[in-house]
Amino acid sequence: MLFRLSSRLFWSAVTLLGTAVLTFLLVNAVPGDVARVIAGPKASADVIKAIHTKFHLDEPIWKRLGYHLNDLAHGDLGQSFVTEQPVAEAILTRLPTTAAVSALAIVMWMLLAVPLGVLTAKYSGSWFDRIVLVLSTLSLSLPAFWLARMLQYSLSYKLGWFPVAGFRGFSHLLLPAATLALLTVGYYARLVHSNMTEVLNSPYIRAARAKGASETAVLFKHGLRNAMIPVITVLGMDVAGLLGGVLFVENVFALPGIGTLAVQSVFNLDVPVIMGTVMFSAVIVVGANLVVDVLYRWIDPRIKSAA
Amino acid sequence: MNTSNHWNDRLAALLFVLLFTTACLPAAESPKRGGTLRLAVESDPHSLDAAQVFSNEEALLGFFLFNTLLEANDEGGFTPVLAEALPITSPDRLTHTFHLRHGVFFSNGHELEAEDVVYTFERYFDPTSATATSSYFYSIEGGLAFLEARKKEAAAPDGEARGKRGRWIEPLTVSGLRALDRYTVQIRLSQPDLSFLKVLTSLPGAIVPREETEKLGRQFSNHPVGTGRFMLKEWTRGARIRMVRNPKSFQGNRPGPEEVDVLVNVDRSTQAMMFERGELDFQYFLQDPDYLRMKRDPKLQPLIHVITGSSPTFIFLNCELPPFTNRLVRLAMNHAVDKDALVKVMANRGVVQHGPLPLSVRGFNNNLPGYAYDPAKARALLAEAGFPNGFETVLWANRDAPNWMKIALFVQENLREVGVTVVLKEISFPTLLESSGRRKTVPMGVWDWVSAYDDPKDTLDSMLNGDNITDEGCMNASFYANPRVQQLCKDAVAETDVTRRSEFYRQIESQIVEDAPWIFLIQLNVEMLCQPWLKGFKLSGFWPPARLDNCWIER
Numbered sequence: 001m002l003f004r005l006s007s008r009l010f011w012s013a014v015t016l017l018g019t020a021v022l023t024f025l026l027v028n029a030v031p032g033d034v035a036r037v038i039a040g041p042k043a044s045a046d047v048i049k050a051i052h053t054k055f056h057l058d059e060p061i062w063k064r065l066g067y068h069l070n071d072l073a074h075g076d077l078g079q080s081f082v083t084e085q086p087v088a089e090a091i092l093t094r095l096p097t098t099a100a101v102s103a104l105a106i107v108m109w110m111l112l113a114v115p116l117g118v119l120t121a122k123y124s125g126s127w128f129d130r131i132v133l134v135l136s137t138l139s140l141s142l143p144a145f146w147l148a149r150m151l152q153y154s155l156s157y158k159l160g161w162f163p164v165a166g167f168r169g170f171s172h173l174l175l176p177a178a179t180l181a182l183l184t185v186g187y188y189a190r191l192v193h194s195n196m197t198e199v200l201n202s203p204y205i206r207a208a209r210a211k212g213a214s215e216t217a218v219l220f221k222h223g224l225r226n227a228m229i230p231v232i233t234v235l236g237m238d239v240a241g242l243l244g245g246v247l248f249v250e251n252v253f254a255l256p257g258i259g260t261l262a263v264q265s266v267f268n269l270d271v272p273v274i275m276g277t278v279m280f281s282a283v284i285v286v287g288a289n290l291v292v293d294v295l296y297r298w299i300d301p302r303i304k305s306a307a
Numbered sequence: 308m309n310t311s312n313h314w315n316d317r318l319a320a321l322l323f324v325l326l327f328t329t330a331c332l333p334a335a336e337s338p339k340r341g342g343t344l345r346l347a348v349e350s351d352p353h354s355l356d357a358a359q360v361f362s363n364e365e366a367l368l369g370f371f372l373f374n375t376l377l378e379a380n381d382e383g384g385f386t387p388v389l390a391e392a393l394p395i396t397s398p399d400r401l402t403h404t405f406h407l408r409h410g411v412f413f414s415n416g417h418e419l420e421a422e423d424v425v426y427t428f429e430r431y432f433d434p435t436s437a438t439a440t441s442s443y444f445y446s447i448e449g450g451l452a453f454l455e456a457r458k459k460e461a462a463a464p465d466g467e468a469r470g471k472r473g474r475w476i477e478p479l480t481v482s483g484l485r486a487l488d489r490y491t492v493q494i495r496l497s498q499p500d501l502s503f504l505k506v507l508t509s510l511p512g513a514i515v516p517r518e519e520t521e522k523l524g525r526q527f528s529n530h531p532v533g534t535g536r537f538m539l540k541e542w543t544r545g546a547r548i549r550m551v552r553n554p555k556s557f558q559g560n561r562p563g564p565e566e567v568d569v570l571v572n573v574d575r576s577t578q579a580m581m582f583e584r585g586e587l588d589f590q591y592f593l594q595d596p597d598y599l600r601m602k603r604d605p606k607l608q609p610l611i612h613v614i615t616g617s618s619p620t621f622i623f624l625n626c627e628l629p630p631f632t633n634r635l636v637r638l639a640m641n642h643a644v645d646k647d648a649l650v651k652v653m654a655n656r657g658v659v660q661h662g663p664l665p666l667s668v669r670g671f672n673n674n675l676p677g678y679a680y681d682p683a684k685a686r687a688l689l690a691e692a693g694f695p696n697g698f699e700t701v702l703w704a705n706r707d708a709p710n711w712m713k714i715a716l717f718v719q720e721n722l723r724e725v726g727v728t729v730v731l732k733e734i735s736f737p738t739l740l741e742s743s744g745r746r747k748t749v750p751m752g753v754w755d756w757v758s759a760y761d762d763p764k765d766t767l768d769s770m771l772n773g774d775n776i777t778d779e780g781c782m783n784a785s786f787y788a789n790p791r792v793q794q795l796c797k798d799a800v801a802e803t804d805v806t807r808r809s810e811f812y813r814q815i816e817s818q819i820v821e822d823a824p825w826i827f828l829i830q831l832n833v834e835m836l837c838q839p840w841l842k843g844f845k846l847s848g849f850w851p852p853a854r855l856d857n858c859w860i861e862r
Binding site for chain 1: 545707780
């Protein structure tokens with residue numbers, strides 16, 4: 001167990017290092033002078049030169065990669081070229097918005113997916129089950145930016161039920177979270193459904209029914225509890241995957257989260273922020289995988305014995 | 308003294324069509340106090356320091372925080388703001404003496420003094436704080452010598468902490484900037500430069516507090532302090548800017564909103580939706596689809612305000628790169644493009660461009676002949692220049708600006724018809740900006756322009772004066788140099804007679820049109836949306852095209 005954990009840690013570190021090197025090389029392959037972006041269109045040659053010196057822009061790329069990795073190793077993500085704000089601070093000020101939207105979305109889709117999954121398992125093969133199956137497939141295949149725009153256009157712009165965009169309060173989070181939830185609910189409804197179906201056919205459910213437990217108790221106490229173990233595990237991994245969907249949704253709804261930060265930094269050629277947001281996402285993905293991996297063994301003893 | 312009152316040319320004023328609606332009618336409305344002004348901007352300002360701003364959106368926000376010594380009025384004259392009265396100008400027009408308004412306070416509590424004014428302009432000549440707009444002030448006497456001295460100090464190995472604030476190489480001050488007493492400033496110019504007072508009305512002329520600005524250094528960009536009616540309360544980078552009333556402002560009791568709430572990074576289509584839902588009080592610039600939709604809607608149409616032709620949009624031809632070194636080729640390019648059709652393609656949001664100046668600039672010449680659409684003549688000119696079968700070239704365009712891409716595609720088609728094969732190079736704005744300013748790099752590119760103030764000098768000097776060509780970071784993207792134009796630019800700056808000066812600029816304009824360093828295309832309009840309850844806003848054909856710092860909300 002200890003060996004497996006340390007090997008996982010080692011490969012996580014390798015993944016992060018690879019991400020750091022790759023992003024650095026990619027970002028530096030982009031044409032255009034960063035100094036010009038920082039100083040503006042009319043800046044004199046002296047100003048440009050000063051910026052080059054300040055950010056080591058004239059030095060060879062391998063040397064700059066060295067500086068960069070050294071900074072990273074010391075936990076320093078650098079500071080934005082454009083705003084001069086420390087990148088870590090920029091990410092941390094944007095994190096609450098992204099976290100709030102994601103959390104709200106998770107609550108929304110779980111509240112929808114669990115009853116849908118349970119009921120479709122219970123009434124498997126009925127017209128209700130089939131309609132949910134079609135809708136779930138639809139939810140899975142919709143592109144995030146398209147759905148976000150459509151909901152924004154119809155529910156906010158046309159009907160005025162929600163604010164169109166921007167972040168001035170809680171109500172501004174509802175539609176973006178609902179968008180994310182709609183994109184994911186189908187998958188979870190199917191996941192709960194298939195686990196539930198499997199569980200409902202197992203002997204201990206028959207035993208529960210035989211001892212005279214009520215149908216509600218059978219479904220939720222005995223059935224759902226067991227069916228949820230794999231669902232929770234997948235959810236843990238999805239927290240990392242959420243960052244991808246959030247990126248589109250935040251941009252459509254102009255929410256100041258990590259997603260918009262990433263996109264803006266690309267437009268501004270703001271190299272430290274581009275690298276910072278990529279590293280941040282990489283850490284979240286690698287971290288979540290690690291945590292799930294460890295938790296999984298703890299939740300489900302069968303894995304441990306197999307290893 | 309007020310120089311522009313003598314300006315004879317009223318043509319620009321006639322052409323300067325504003326579609327006024329009830330929102331602008333001053334009929335018996337009493338300005339109210341209260342409410343929140345809700346705005347949104349497309350990108351996070353890179354700075355809110357008056358010296359650093361360059362986009363229209365940044366300048367709009369900057370005027371909430373800062374004041375200038377003078378403001379331009381509708382008659383082409385000036386209104387004193389931080390100055391008590393219009394400056395006293397010497398007969399040779401070289402010296403302007405300003406008496407400052409007493410009891411003006413910055414939002415940090417410091418009183419405005421003559422020293423602050425001196426510092427404000429001096430910092431444009433300090434390499435550590437020099438900005439994109441530094442060159443606006445180059446006519447201040449002794450400024451460039453001061454800049455050279457500071458550069459030498461910076462290059463010296465032991466350049467730390469010697470003399471006054473680390474300065475030891477003469478001159479230690481800018482000779483043209485003097486605080487005569489606590490409330491009196493004298494600005495001396497090396498040349499009469501009749502545009503100088505106009506420069507002072509633009510945002511880079513806004514006065515900053517010496518102590519605070521020096522203390523904060525580059526952080527002043529994020530923590531601006533001014534004398535304006537508002538002060539910065541919160542700026543969450545990339546998210547939101549909130550400004551509240553500056554209790555120390557000398558205009559503090561005036562009506563208007565209590566707060567300005569600016570959402571950051573909202574794209575223009577989303578802004579338009581928010582505007583329609585009443586979530587925004589004002590919007591700058593519209594995308595074509597939104598504009599066309601709103602124009603057809605009788606409820607929204609009156610809320611659109613148009614400034615005609617204030618943004619010339621053109622293609623620069625690099626006069627140092629063959630075949631554009633040949634004037635005949637440049638003429639052929641101009642004859643090859645059907646400008647009338649282009650205006651239609653651009654949803655009629657502009658007028659055909661005949662010369663380099665924006666329509667809104669006083670002194671604009673409406674009688675320039677321009678270049679008629681004549682593909683046969685274009686082909687003949689190309690043949691005469693030695694390209695009977697045309698040639699191949701590359702047109703650079705900013706792929707993120709829909710208007711520019713539209714123009715690029717249109718011109719590409721037109722040029723194909725006369726045998727010129729144009730390869731489109733779609734790149735990001737920062738790359739275009741950087742490359743177009745470098746010698747012999749970009750053969751042709753789509754570009755636009757808004758004059759910073761109401762004078763031909765800004766446009767002609769920045770973009771078409773051969774004296775200002777540099778190897779890198781050059782604003783004269785066509786690298787156009789005609790000795791006659793250069794001499795006329797010098798003459799114009801030295802001229803003290805307004806009529807003769809404007810005659811010089813007329814000659815410059817005609818010469819430029821004759822030399823055709825650009826493909827003259829279209830003078831684009833600037834459109835803005837204002838809610839019916841937003842009152843007291845001011846539109847102009849300059850930078851920024853709207854001022855909201857005196858507005859109020861009435862509903």
